[in-house]
Every structure is written in structure tokens, then in C-alpha cells.
Amino acid sequence: MKRRPLGRDLGLSIRMAVALIPILAWYLFALLLLVAIVIGTLADRDWDAFLGAALFAVGGPVLLWQHIHRSESVALRAAHARELAEDDEPDLQALVARVSAMADLPPPRVALAKSWAPNALSVGLNERRAVVAVTSELLRRDLTTAELEAVVAHELAHVANRDGLVMTFVSVPALAGSAMWHADDGRGKIFFLLFYWPVFFVSLFLMWTLSRYREYVADRGAALITGAPEQLMSALQKIAGKPARGDLRGGLAVQALCIVGRQAGWRRFELFSDHPPLDKRLERLAELARDLGKAA
Amino acid sequence: MGLRDVLFGRKRLKEAKRDALFALPSAAVSMEVELGLRPAGVGAVVFKPLSAGEFVRAENEMQELLDVAARESSSRIERRSDEYGYEWLIIRDEQFEDLVTTVHLVAGELAERGFGPQLLAAVTRFDGGKHPVYFVYGYKRGAFWPFVPTGERERDNAEELELKAKLEKELPIEADISMWFALYGLPI
Numbered sequence: 200m201k202r203r204p205l206g207r208d209l210g211l212s213i214r215m216a217v218a219l220i221p222i223l224a225w226y227l228f229a230l231l232l233l234v235a236i237v238i239g240t241l242a243d244r245d246w247d248a249f250l251g252a253a254l255f256a257v258g259g260p261v262l263l264w265q266h267i268h269r270s271e272s273v274a275l276r277a278a279h280a281r282e283l284a285e286d287d288e289p290d291l292q293a294l295v296a297r298v299s300a301m302a303d304l305p306p307p308r309v310a311l312a313k314s315w316a317p318n319a320l321s322v323g324l325n326e327r328r329a330v331v332a333v334t335s336e337l338l339r340r341d342l343t344t345a346e347l348e349a350v351v352a353h354e355l356a357h358v359a360n361r362d363g364l365v366m367t368f369v370s371v372p373a374l375a376g377s378a379m380w381h382a383d384d385g386r387g388k389i390f391f392l393l394f395y396w397p398v399f400f401v402s403l404f405l406m407w408t409l410s411r412y413r414e415y416v417a418d419r420g421a422a423l424i425t426g427a428p429e430q431l432m433s434a435l436q437k438i439a440g441k442p443a444r445g446d447l448r449g450g451l452a453v454q455a456l457c458i459v460g461r462q463a464g465w466r467r468f469e470l471f472s473d474h475p476p477l478d479k480r481l482e483r484l485a486e487l488a489r490d491l492g493k494a495a
Numbered sequence: 496m497g498l499r500d501v502l503f504g505r506k507r508l509k510e511a512k513r514d515a516l517f518a519l520p521s522a523a524v525s526m527e528v529e530l531g532l533r534p535a536g537v538g539a540v541v542f543k544p545l546s547a548g549e550f551v552r553a554e555n556e557m558q559e560l561l562d563v564a565a566r567e568s569s570s571r572i573e574r575r576s577d578e579y580g581y582e583w584l585i586i587r588d589e590q591f592e593d594l595v596t597t598v599h600l601v602a603g604e605l606a607e608r609g610f611g612p613q614l615l616a617a618v619t620r621f622d623g624g625k626h627p628v629y630f631v632y633g634y635k636r637g638a639f640w641p642f643v644p645t646g647e648r649e650r651d652n653a654e655e656l657e658l659k660a661k662l663e664k665e666l667p668i669e670a671d672i673s674m675w676f677a678l679y680g681l682p683i
Contacts, residue, residue, distance in 0.1 A: 212503045219502070267581040289648045296676050297579050301543055301615060303509045303635040305673040345580055360504045416504030423508055426613060492547055 201258035208415075210243055212329035215412045218405050225372045225402065261324040266374075267367050271330075273321045276319060280312035280332040287311075294344065295331060299352045300354040302359055302424045307331045311338075317438040320457040322363060329358040337438065349425050350458055356420025362413050366456070369409050372402035417456075428488040432481050435459070439477045508612035512637030513602055513665050516617060518628065519639070520592045522665040523621075529659065531623045534591040537683045538619040540584045540601050545613060553608045561601065570597040575682045581615060583682055594619070602634070618642075620683050626651065628658065630666075631678065638669040648679055 225227060226378040233256050240249035241410030275282075281326075288311065296306040307323070310332035318336040323329030331354045342350070357363070376399030379387040391399070422428035469476055526532040544551075559586070561572045570588040576585060584601050588594040598617050605614060613632040621628040629642040641658040643651040655675070659668050669675060 215503060270501070286648065293677075293679060294579065297581070298632070299675075300676040301508070302633070304659050305671065306676065343580065348580065359500075360499045398603060415600070420505055423505070429546060429584070488546075 200374070200404060208419075211412060211415060215409065218408050218412070219369075220400065221371060221405060222369050225339070229375075239484060264370065264465035267324060269327065271324070271363075273331065274320075274322050275310060275330060278312040278332060278334075280310040280320075281329075282308055282310045282330065284321050287345065291333070291338070291347075294324070294348060295351050295355075298348055298355055298424060302352070302355050302420075304329075304355060304359055307355070308359060309333075311335060318457050318459055319350050319354050321357050322456070323358060324364045324367070326358055326362065327365075332461060340437060342434055343430075345425070345427065345430040346401050346437065348436075349421055349427065349431035349434045352424040353417050353431060354456070355424065356417040357413070360413070360416060362417065362456050366406070366410060366413065373399060373406055376402070404470070405470065407473045410411065411475045413456075414460075414474050415480070418480055418484055419487060422487045422491070423483065424492070428484045428491065431479075432484045432488075435480060435484075509635045510600070511606055511611040511614040512635035513525050513599065513606060513611075513614075514633065515637045515639075516595065516599055516602075518631050518666050519595050519619065519632070522662055523591050525665060526621060526662070527623075530658075532628055533623050534587045534594070535580050535620040535622045535627065535683075536591075536594065537585065538594050538617065539586065539681075539683050540598055540605075540617050541586075541615045541678070542610070542613045543580070543604060543615060544582050545610070547550040553610065554651075556608075556659050561604075564597060564600055567602075568597050569592050570594065572597070574600070577680070577682065585683055616678070618678065618681065618683065624654070626654075628654075629678070629681070629683075631675075633669065633674070636665045636669050636674060638677040640669045642677060644674070644677070644679060644681075650677055 204309070233252065236252045237249065237256065240246075240252055260334055273289075285292075288309070290307050295309050299306045304326050307321070307326070307329035308331070310330050312318075312320070312332045312334045314334040317334060317340050319333045319337055321329060321331045331351065333350070337347075337350070376391060376395055379391040379395060382388070418431060421431050424429070435458075457474075459477075460472060523534055525570060527534075544643065558574075560676050564570070568588065569590070570593060572587075573585050575583040578582045586594060586597050586601065588597060598619070601615055602617060605611065611634075616634060617632040619630050619632075626641075626643050626645050629643050629644075630639050632639050641655040641662075643654045643658075645651050662668065
């Protein structure tokens with residue numbers, strides 16, 4: 200007997216694809232622009248400009264790669280996360296190992312972040328580099344083992360779905376905008392104000408939108424791994440139901456994938472937030488709970 | 496892991512690979528002859544129960560089926576749950592081949608009802624060394640790995656690697672050592 204894929208959500212998949220299209224178009228456009236500049240400078244025999252464009256074509260991706268690698272550890276440091284030694288917090292580490300076995304992932308490194316906010320996060324472009332961190336406040340809250348397992352499973356679902364990689368890819372158009380704005384060369388700022396600002400804002404919104412979608416997907420993944428959506432529901436209620444004192448997240452929202460997002464200020468509006476509102480997440484999880492274990 | 500999984504997220508757990516388990520009885524013979532390790536007459540199937548109602552019903556049915564299986568093969572079966580919320584179906588049988596067959600039967604019954612992805616591992620115990628040696632069969636991987644716990648949270652990696660070296664010709668051993676997860680405090 201086959202089981203129905205859990206929480207198959209065609210609408211969500213379509214919306215994710217639609218949100219990805221403009222991002223892909225940006226990459227295509229950037230590539231075409233670069234090729235056009237290289238060919239143009241070659242045709243004009245403008246060797247200086249050609250060299251500049253060629254350097255950018257090679258150096259740009261290298262810089263991006265470096266940025267990605269650095270930001271993994273920067274995100275952990277920003278969260279004041281300390282990687283655990285093998286015999287530190289043995290119960291937590293054993294729990295993470297069990298959950299990753301069920302998800303068929305190699306056990307990630309585990310870190311503990313000092314924070315007043317109960318939260319959990321993961322960083323890493325792939326499953327080998329992944330680090331899962333929980334905050335000290337999360338361990339202090341009286342989550343049951345099953346609830347903690349659900350939180351860890353949510354983070355591991357991010358790892359399994361390569362959300363670190365996907366969100367980095369998605370954040371590049373917005374990142375390019377902020378690089379222009381902060382460039383030492385005044386021309387970057389002018390270019391931004393004249394042409395790029397609409398692209399920047401659209402890509403920012405797309406980034407948040409996709410981030411919200413990925414959160415739903417990670418919730419579904421957690422339900423799959425633990426077989427118990429209701430445990431994630433109660434864990435979310437315990438940690439996201441109350442406003443947190445202090446915040447974990449700095450400007451590196453994309454690299455660190457937290458289980459609950461900041462809901463203060465203008466992020467209270469769903470459109471501006473990288474996490475869906477709690478009640479919508481609970482609603483989806485309740486749907487999963489009804490679907491779980493049904494035959495295809 | 497396909498592109499679709501990356502784009503839209505995984506929608507299922509990996510289905511269990513159950514068949515490679517049958518490499519165990521013949522490997523057990525050489526374990527006894529060459530390494531002095533005897534089967535301890537006990538094994539277990541470890542799975543993660545679903546909280547959903549239908550799963551609970553299927554489990555109840557399975558209990559009946561287990562009773563029948565136990566009567567037919569001379570195995571004795573008991574159930575235990577651990578602190579992580581996993582269920583252990585512990586099977587005792589002095590005949591190693593029958594033990595493996597019953598383990599396979601039990602896992603097959605779960606998979607038959609569509610709960611194959613909930614299967615985590617099958618474990619068998621061997622005695623005769625300094626510490627008990629467990630062979631873990633990971634249903635997600637379709638391969639075995641040795642597990643030699645020496646304390647509450649310690650395992651003898653050197654011994655495990657030696658076992659791998661000696662047995663990998665006869666037993667499909669998981670090549671990726673980072674996937675050799677431990678089962679500390681296991682009830683067998």
C-alpha cells in the first residue's frame with residue numbers, strides 16, 4: 200500500500216516556481232549583460248574596458264563564493280553560537296543524531312547560542328557543512344523531548360531541502376543592490392537611484408516571499424520526520440506564541456534559517472516578513488495532522 | 496536527491512530498503528569462526544510510530560500478527576518504547592536464521608501497511624568480545640554498520656572499523672562512516 204505524499208501542496212509549489220522565475224530572469228539578464236559588454240569592448244578594441252569586464256566575470260562569482268562561505272560562520276558568530284564538543288550536552292546531541300538518522304542525513308554539528316530568545320537555526324550550504332544551533336533559552340523553556348525533536352526536525356528539513364543554498368541564490372539580486380549602494384565609487388549609488396532600485400525592492404519582496412514558502416515546506420518536512428505534526432504545533436506555540444525579548448537575527452537573515460522569525464515593527468505585516476504568521480503555520484500543520492498516514 | 500526536492504522540498508521520507516538484511520546469516524557464520532562472535536539470540540526492529548489514528552490501528556493489527564508469527568516460528572516478541580519516542584520490537588530466537596527471518600517478517604508487515612518509511616533500523620546482538628557487538632541495519636541506507644558501545648555515550652570506533660575491514664566482503668557495510676549512527680542505551 201502506498202501512502203499519500205504528506206501535505207502535497209500544488210498551490211505552494213506553483214507559487215514557489217512563480218516567485219523563482221523573476222530571480223532566474225535576473226541571472227539570465229546579468230549574464231547577457233556581461234556577455235554583451237565583453238563582446239562590445241572586444242569590438243571596440245577597448246582593451247582596458249575589456250579587461251575590467253573580464254575580471255568582473257571571473258572575480259564576481261569568486262567573491263560571491265567567498266561571501267557565502269564566510270557568512271556561514273559570521274551568522275553563527277552573530278548568534279553567539281558555540282559549537283559543542285563531543286561530550287557536551289549529550290542528550291541534545293543524541294537527539295539530533297536520531298532525528299538525522301530518520302531524515303537520512305549525516306548528523307550535523309550542533310551548536311548552542313546564547314540568547315534570550317527561544318529559537319533554533321541552521322546554517323550551511325549542504326548537508327556536510329550544516330550546523331544546527333539551538334539557543335540557551337530554548338533549552339530553558341520546558342519543551343518536552345518530542346517538541347524539541349520537532350524543532351530539530353524543522354531545522355534538519357531546511358538542511359535536507361538545501362535552503363541555505365536556495366536562499367543564498369535568491370538573495371543575490373538584492374545583495375547586488377546593497378553592494379551598489381555601499382560602493383566607494385559614487386557611480387554605484389547613482390546607478391542604483393536611476394535604474395536599480397525597482398529591481399532591488401522587487402527582489403527583496405521575492406526573497407521574503409520565498410523564505411516564507413520555505414518555512415511552510417520545512418514545517419512539512421519536520422512533520423514527515425517526526426511523524427507527529429502536533430508536536431511541532433505545540434513547540435511553535437510555546438516558543439513563538441510569546442514575543443521574545445531581544446533578537447537573534449542581525450542582517451544575515453538569509454544565511455541563518457531560524458524556526459521563528461522576528462515579528463516586531465513592520466515585520467508584523469506578512470508581506471515584509473521572512474516567516475509566515477504563527478496562525479497560518481499552525482493551520483497548515485493541522486491539515487498535515489489530518490492527512491498523516493492516509494492511503495493514497 | 497533530485498532538483499525537484501531542492502526546488503519544492505522533500506515530500507516523503509526515503510522508502511525502506513529491506514532485502515539486504517539477508518546477508519546477515521552467512522556473515523554470522525564467519526563472524527563465529529573467525530572472530531569468535533556468537534549471535535546472542537536477540538534482535539530488534541526500530542521504528543518511529545506515527546501519531547495518526549490509522550497508524551495506531553495498524554499497530555494493533557500488527558500485534559495480533561506478531562502473536563501468530565511468534566507461535567509459528569519459535570521466536571518470542573516483545574515491545575518496548577525508548578526515551579526518544581521510537582518503538583522497539585524485540586525478537587528472541589536461539590536459531591539465528593529464524594531470528595533474521597522474523598525480523599524481516601516484522602519489518603515487512605509494517606512496510607506492507609505503507610509504513611516502510613517509518614522503519615529506522617534492525618539490530619542484532621553478538622557476544623564473545625570484550626563488549627557486546629551490535630550490527631545495525633539501516634533501512635534508509637540498505638546497509639549494515641557495527642556498533643560497539645563501551646559506556647553510556649561511548650563507542651569503540653577502532654573495534655568497529657576492524658569489524659568493517661574484516662566483514663565488508665560478506666556484508667554490505669555502509670561506506671559513509673558519518674552515517675553510522677549510534678543507538679546508545681538500546682534495550683537488547
